[in-house]
Every structure is written in structure tokens, then in C-alpha cells.
Amino acid sequence: MLSPYIFIGLEKNMSLYARLAGAVPADRLDVPTGVGRFTARQALAHWADWEAIHLSRIEAALGQDGAEVPDYDEGARCVEQNYDAWDVASMMQKFATERAQLTVRLKGLSEEQLEQRFAHSHFGKLSVADYAGHILGHDAYHVEQLVGVCSPS
Numbered sequence: 703m704l705s706p707y708i709f710i711g712l713e714k715n716m717s718l719y720a721r722l723a724g725a726v727p728a729d730r731l732d733v734p735t736g737v738g739r740f741t742a743r744q745a746l747a748h749w750a751d752w753e754a755i756h757l758s759r760i761e762a763a764l765g766q767d768g769a770e771v772p773d774y775d776e777g778a779r780c781v782e783q784n785y786d787a788w789d790v791a792s793m794m795q796k797f798a799t800e801r802a803q804l805t806v807r808l809k810g811l812s813e814e815q816l817e818q819r820f821a822h823s824h825f826g827k828l829s830v831a832d833y834a835g836h837i838l839g840h841d842a843y844h845v846e847q848l849v850g851v852c853s854p855s
Contacts, residue, residue: 708835712838713802713805719841722852723746724790730851735850735851743785746793755774768821769820
């Protein structure tokens with residue numbers, strides 16, 4: 703069973719993410735958040751772009767327990783998807799819509815389905831339940847990037 707806090711994080715944090723995206727100063731949107739890290743715009747686009755990948759990994763596990771899922775080079779995907787051209791309001795709408803779909807899908811799963819796994823070349827074998835927590839950790843990583851842009855030291 704997934705902790706109810708997983709769903710609180712997946713659903714309720716979207717308003718936090720939207721407020722954070724709105725707090726990034728326009729003149730800092732395209733400044734790297736650190737050495738070798740995304741800009742704020744790229745981090746926001748990555749969030750929006752990654753929701754479909756998260757859902758596809760879950761669906762792979764549900765389709766075949768132990769399914770291998772592709773690993774993506776985040777930097778290459780940033781270039782391929784042209785994150786630098788993404789509009790902040792549009793990407794946040796995309797992120798919210800796809801996060802809602804992912805959350806509804808997770809809420810509809812049985813205990814057995816939550817234990818189904820996929821294999822990832824970097825993360826190893828993860829159950830769907832474990833991956834739900836992984837998604838929140840991924841979110842926290844990018845929240846830290848954006849907070850740094852909003853209040854640079």
C-alpha cells in the first residue's frame with residue numbers, strides 16, 4: 703500500500719511547484735543553477751517532459767513484471783526537446799495535467815500491481831510503489847535548484 707503522504711506529495715505539491723516557478727526572476731530563467739546543471743527554464747521543462755517518462759515506466763512494469771525500461775540522457779533530451787524555448791506557463795500546465803494523470807493511475811492500482819517491477823540500467827529493479835517515492839525525490843532535487851535561483855547566495 704502506498705502511504706497517503708505519497709499522494710499528498712504528488713497532488714498537493716503542484717501548487718508549491720507553480721508558486722516556485724512563478725517566483726523565478728525572469729532575468730534568471732536562463733542562468734545555469736550550478737556547474738553542469740540545468741537553467742531554471744530547463745529544470746521546469748525537464749519536470750514537465752519527464753511526467754510521460756515516469757508514467758511509461760509504470761506502465762512497462764504493469765505490462766510485464768521486470769520489464770526493462772530505457773535510460774535517458776537528461777542533457778541530450780534537453781537539447782533534443784529544445785527546453786530553452788519552452789514557455790514557463792505552458793510547461794507548468796503540461797506538468798500539472800500529466801502529474802494529475804499519473805496520480806490517478808497510481809491511485810487505481812491494486813497492491814499486487816504496486817509491487818510489480820521494472821528494471822532500469824542506473825536504478826536497478828524498482829517496484830511501482832518504490833518508483834512513486836522516487837518521483838517525489840526527483841521533484842525535491844529540482845525544487846532545490848529552483849529555490850537557489852529564487853534566492854541566490
